[in-house]
Amino acid sequence: MNNAINQMIANELSVRVEQVTAAVTLLDDGNTVPFIARYRKEVTSGLDDTQLRNLESRLGYLRELDDRRQVILKAINEQGKLTAELEANILGADSKTRLEDLYLPYKQKRRTKGQIAIEAGLEPLADNLWQQPELEPEAAASQYIDADKGIADSKAALDGARAILMERFAEDAALLDKIRRHLQTNAELSSRVIDGKEQEGAKFKDYFEHDELLKNVPSHRALAMFRGRNEGILQLSLNADPSQEEGVRGSYCEVIIADHYGVTLGTQPADTWRKQVISWAWRIKILMHMETELMSTLRDKAEDGAMQVFADNLKDLLMAAPAGPRTTLALDPGLRTGCKVAVIDPTGKLLDIATIYPHQPQRQVAQSEATVLGLITKHQVNLIAIGNGTASRETDAFVAKLLKDNNLKVQSVMVSEAGASVYSASELAANEFPDLDVSIRGAVSIGRRLQDPLAELVKIDPKAIGVGQYQHDVSQSMLAKRLDAVVEDCVNAVGVDVNTASAALLTRVAGLSKTIAQNVVDYRDENGRFESRTTLKKVARLGPKAFEQCAGFLRIMDGKNPLDSSAVHPESYAVVKAIAANNSKPLDAIIGNSEFLRGLKAADYTDETFGLPTVTDIISELDKPGRDPRPEFKTATFAEGVHEVKDLVPGMVLEGVITNVTNFGAFVDVGVHQDGLVHISALSDKFVSDPREVVKAGDIVKVKVMEVDLQRKRIGMSMRLSDEPGQEKPARKPQRQSQDQSRHQGNRQHSNHQQNNRSGGNNANGAIGGAMGGAFAAAFAKAKK
Known part of the structure; x- marks a missing residue:
């Protein structure tokens, strides 16, 4: 049956059965998807992480199907009713629905009217x-x-x-x-x-x-x-x-x-x-x-x-461009309770905190300016992160004026707060900052999120980040599994600095459990920074299998071996040494030497262990060791004087950030505390079947305001800048777009309700029986023809 399952998966993925068989063997041996996709390309003939995730999911379904198949075969056989034809049909069933259909006549159930009639001897009459x-x-x-x-x-x-x-x-x-x-x-x-x-x-x-x-x-x-x-x-x-x-x-x-x-x-x-x-x-x-x-x-x-x-939106958010290791002042805006301020160093370490009251009702503008200016000067701040929650635009205006009045070349960026409150109140945050108020913890999280979105967002339950569509209406266990896979793939695609990473981030590295990740942090705290990847073997419970899975994704910056800062796996170091030796060059001389590396032929360094895909990857990695696959950091510039929905006027062209992509369009933040909807029909002049063909979360876009509903705080937008407000568009009815927008808003706070039992349906009303009449006869005659 395993061969049949592998063949079925191969057909569905349009790959060779040998590739599926190899991948299944690797998965069964405890290898992770990121490890297989990156370091076992020869074995699977290059199956990527998406193919492997689909293969893994389908494999689980088909194995469950096969287990159910065996239970059904046994049950029918024990009844003495398993014919050769029925067995063949059950063995050939390719879905749970088909399998249960076949089992239906033999399933043990309460005595029915039909069974009672059979017991009464009425089957011959029927x-x-x-x-x-x-x-x-x-x-x-x-x-x-x-x-x-x-x-x-x-x-x-x-x-x-x-x-x-x-x-x-x-x-x-x-x-x-x-x-x-x-x-x-x-x-x-x-x-x-x-x-x-x-x-x-x-x-x-x-x-x-x-x-x-x-x-x-x-x-x-x-x-x-x-x-x-x-x-x-x-x-x-x-x-x-x-x-x-x-x-x-x-x-x-x-x-x-x-x-x-x-x-x-x-x-x-x-x-x-x-x-x-x-x-x-x-x-x-x-x-x-x-x-x-x-x-x-x-x-x-x-x-x-x-x-x-x-999952797609989460991946885009996790893989958003990091601002990088820069000293950052983070502001968690507020009105009555003030704005919480945290200064963090380039590694995310907390340096200083404060609370300012630049807005109503206190309106302590001068004192607030002095506090912020003092912190910028004291810590040489070159980046300011402002949370996009309540009072964010007022805080943004306050910061902009301060920077302008003091001629400071400090970049200010609006940062999504989605999920920050979840982190602030979490056990993880409490352990890290036991003496800090939750709102200050939130400011720290906002600053770190700007420095490195991936490293910070892994501390938050993916479901709390809020970039989904009806996430509260789906199976929470299946959603968690899907999102965890996305996080794992993103973390391993980027790589992790083992000397600065949190336990939460290390937990997402291939091969590391929560316990081992914490052991890595504990070892680092007790013994100082890791100087080489081989030192990881001294960490408690990090055995040979875990080391094999994780080593290539963990980076040792400025360590003893320059290869430890790259994605070259320790098992492949021999290939790099062979390249250096064959060309009479020291190791340092070939890393980053593009001219030399581009002249190499990967085939010259292959052997029985390391094939062409691995050697090709090694040479590519040596050219740009430890390169970050994420895009260059850019920010949107919100229009001056546009702070609330009431400031919007149809026809305005604004710059904004894509916050969420759904099947029916994309939502854009233009800095007014309410995302606007660009319906799928207004994303492009060309036909768009999937909004992600055009945009993804985090993209900076130009939009035109098409409609503003102040009462319901709904904003209709278009990325077709030639569109004019009020003109006829080939979109769905405006009220459908509004319905889509209200769904997006409702998804953020919706909680599950107990499902009601439904009644009715398309069943017949009144008495059923008698002749079906000429309509049935006519339909039947037509079908027979």
């Missing part, structure tokens, strides 16, 4: 009426009347026979597959407001009367509707026949059932009864089953899409 339409139902049923078995009359016998067939149809895996495929292509998701909830659920007004093909519902709209249902505002149902004329009772799915069993319905004696069986089987059994399943599938798909949006 089979005869289904297969011999010339039989008269009442007459045939009269032969099965038996009061001792609970069959009081012909009606009871026919009811029992119908129940047997209904359950048989509802457990037919092949039939369910046909209906499922039809619904996946043709069914609509219908959303309706619950009577009396219109005012309470105004934020869901776009979905008060909404119909959309199930296959076309994007993740953000699906999750919006599911949230509306969970909050008791919306009722969702599956419309299996959206193109059907109003008043027609039959469903095309009933045609599928008849066709599946080769049944032709006409005017023979049993046909009316058989039509009723089909109708009831569809409406009472199969439709409810399919609606639950397809809704669940839609939710899973939507959750996966939302988690991917969060």
